[in-house]
Amino acid sequence: MIYADYNGSAPISTSVTEYLKERFNQGEYSNPNATHELGRKMLFKMEDARRSLARVLGCKSSQITFNSGSSEGISHIFHSILSSEQKKKIIITSEIEHMAIVQACDYYEKRRGFKTETIKTLENGQVDVNHFKSILETHKDNIAMVTVIAANNETGVIQPYQEIGKLCQDNNIIFFSDTTQYIGKTPFKFEDSYMDFAVSSSHKIGALIGSGFIISKNPELLRPFIFGGGQESGHRGGTQNYLGIETMGVAIEDFERNQEWLRKVHELRERFEANMKNKFAQVYIVGESAPRLASTTMIAIPGIPGQAVQAVLETEKVYVTTSSACSDKKAGNRILESMGLDCNISGSVVRVSLCMNSNQALYDRIEEALTNAYNKLIEVYKL
Ligand SMILES: Cc1ncc(COP(=O)(O)O)c(C=O)c1O
Structure with missing residues (x-):
């Protein structure tokens, strides 16, 4: 898990x-x-x-x-x-x-x-x-x-x-x-x-x-x-x-005591995001150009609903969160909408948030699970 x-x-x-x-x-x-x-x-x-x-x-x-x-x-x-x-x-x-x-x-x-x-x-x-x-x-x-x-x-x-x-x-x-x-x-x-x-x-x-x-x-x-x-x-x-x-x-x-880990997790997060972008040209990282918490990634492939990604990941016991689809007015992602991101992206995000003690093996397993999920869903959504 x-x-x-x-x-x-x-x-x-x-x-x-x-x-x-x-x-x-x-x-x-x-x-x-x-x-x-x-x-x-x-x-x-x-x-x-x-x-x-x-x-x-x-x-x-x-x-x-x-x-x-x-x-x-x-x-x-x-x-x-x-x-x-x-x-x-x-x-x-x-x-x-x-x-x-x-x-x-x-x-x-x-x-x-x-x-x-x-x-x-x-x-x-x-x-x-x-x-x-x-x-x-x-x-x-x-x-x-x-x-x-x-x-x-x-x-x-x-x-x-x-x-x-x-x-x-x-x-x-x-x-x-x-x-x-x-x-x-x-x-x-x-x-x-x-x-x-x-x-x-x-x-x-x-x-x-x-x-x-x-x-x-x-x-x-x-x-x-x-x-x-x-x-x-x-x-x-x-x-x-x-x-x-x-x-x-x-x-x-x-x-x-664990300040050193903070620097490490930042490096691991950057590598994970770069790898995902290399594997899938469509990958969008939210807030990529801004300073961010070292342990947070919000990632999307526009057109693949975040909930679908979350559900596939869950079958591999990887637990991430997502935001609701734009059509769900009440819960639609007001944060992403305020950044001017269109529904195609805001409806597709999943958030991976870890702790400062996260290691390479953990990021590798998440990368593998997310890669499998995207490969599966790209076929389903015919992207
Ligand atoms: C930014 C932020 N503010 C406030 C809260 C509320 O915290 P709590 O539910 O622990 O009272 C949360 C919890 O998700 C949060 O993320």
């Missing part, structure tokens, strides 16, 4: 599995907020994870607020910045955000009197910074928040978030970037990012599903969204998922 959907959810990593085995054997559990010795032990482990995350991600421990994951983090940031006292009414966003951002913008527009301005996408999958500048110029004094994803979950295209963040900083505007796919997949330092807020989910980095965090330049801007017993410095109530949090500490240290 080959699992190639790490952008959807990463399997629990080997180091986290080893950690958990030992942790379960050891069997010490308690509320980390309890004042007795066992509580203090849990608190220490949790704070240790916070310190590891802060060190690797270039922020202070006090800037990390633990929660249940990115969807919660995104909702919390919107709730904090777009309060009823907020006088500025424009949210600037992009066409390539995750649905958690799209739906939040929609809610604040329909129910809270805000208006969304959307940055266009360039053909290479990056947001159009010039268009952003013109929106900024037009609405300068009325912008409540800018929210632009750091790396898109589907294409893997990395966005010019520092350029956008710097412009926000120069104009005193809050900048939030959805870093869910970025953190733990590529080097990131919050202190150099020009971001006011960043978010992460444990299951995207090989840790136990169900936890995550917000990094805030100024955590005092967070307005409580879940009330509780003063946990997370009063910013997020509820007993912390301390086991999940501990595993995020393990996963981020793993990431830090």
